[in-house]
Amino acid sequence: MxxxxxxxxxxxxxxxxxxxxxxxxxxxxxxxKGLLFDREVNERLRGVSRIDxxxxxxxxxxxxxxxxxxxxxxxxxxxxxxxxxxxxxxxNDLLEGITDIFNKLxxxxxxxxxxxxxxxxxxxxxxxxIEEIFDFIGDGYSVDRSKPAPDLFLYVAKNLNISPEKxxxxxxxxxxxxxxxxxxMLGVAIGKKEDFTKADFVYNSVKDIDLDEVSK
Ligand code: B16
Ligand code: MG
Numbered sequence: 001m002x003x004x005x006x007x008x009x010x011x012x013x014x015x016x017x018x019x020x021x022x023x024x025x026x027x028x029x030x031x032x033k034g035l036l037f038d039r040e041v042n043e044r045l046r047g048v049s050r051i052d053x054x055x056x057x058x059x060x061x062x063x064x065x066x067x068x069x070x071x072x073x074x075x076x077x078x079x080x081x082x083x084x085x086x087x088x089x090x091x092n093d094l095l096e097g098i099t100d101i102f103n104k105l106x107x108x109x110x111x112x113x114x115x116x117x118x119x120x121x122x123x124x125x126x127x128x129x130i131e132e133i134f135d136f137i138g139d140g141y142s143v144d145r146s147k148p149a150p151d152l153f154l155y156v157a158k159n160l161n162i163s164p165e166k167x168x169x170x171x172x173x174x175x176x177x178x179x180x181x182x183x184x185m186l187g188v189a190i191g192k193k194e195d196f197t198k199a200d201f202v203y204n205s206v207k208d209i210d211l212d213e214v215s216k
Contacts, residue, residue: 004186004215005166007105008138008156011116013046013172014190014206016093016128018086018118025082026057029074035061047173049117049146050075079120086120089127097207102133104211111135113156115169115176117146136160148175150183157183168214170206174198188214 012018023042030037041060045053054075058066105112112134114121119140125131138156145151157167169180172190177199180187188209189199196202203209 002186002215003166004110004168006111006113006135006157006160006162006168007101008113008115008153008167008169008180008185010047010169010171010173010176011114011118011121011124014095014170015098015114015130016089016095016124018089018124019046021082021085021088022053024085025078026053028081029078030057032077033074035063047117047147047171047176049140050079050119052146054078083120083123086124086127089124091129094128094130095206097205097209101206101209101211102130106133111160111162113160114138115152115156116140117152146175147173148178148182150179153179153183153185157185170209186214 009015019042022045023039026042027037035057037057041057044056048056051071054071058064058071102112113136114125114134115138117140118124121139122137136156136159138152143151143155153167153169154164157164164184167185168188169176169185170188170190171177171180174195177187177189177196181198187199189196189202190206191202193202201214
């Protein structure tokens, strides 16, 4: 039996699906600026910070001459659209099975934290009605280096005074699992097995997570 004391949850793709809102906001921005953008490119932005996301979009458009200040401006424009869209988030947007997992962890006295790359994480959590669940919130403001760097997960664990080997990270992004493994934590991925070669466990969806199997 592992002595697991903390579960760190990613937000987008694990607790709720804000990827669709990110898609709509990026698509509107790209249409405005005459840039190519589609759902395939959007998939590459999972777990990636806002500024790194726009760099991936530029790479897709083969544009390497846009000044950094313009990229920041465009990313800010996208964020204004995104902030409007997430006003629509309600508790009905919680992914199936997540409340059950939170309840089981609470029963076992295992701590629960958020480890999201999003600077809008707190607003989303508030609209989902789950602010009270978390013992600690790590978001896009917490550290400088984003996933795949282990910094965010290490920061969260340190704040709760729990050593990395006693932590489990639940993630839907390859960069997130890489971050968990370089932090020395257990990495549980949501998605297709073939995409997550470094994960300790992979489940198709959140409702399939087997907490006993993970903690054994
Ligand atoms: P923001 P996660 C990530 O959330 C999203 O998956 C990613 O698409 C987004 O670019 C990133 O947050 C930053 O979000 O623009 O709101 O700061 O999966 O780490 O919860
Ligand atoms: Mg995610």
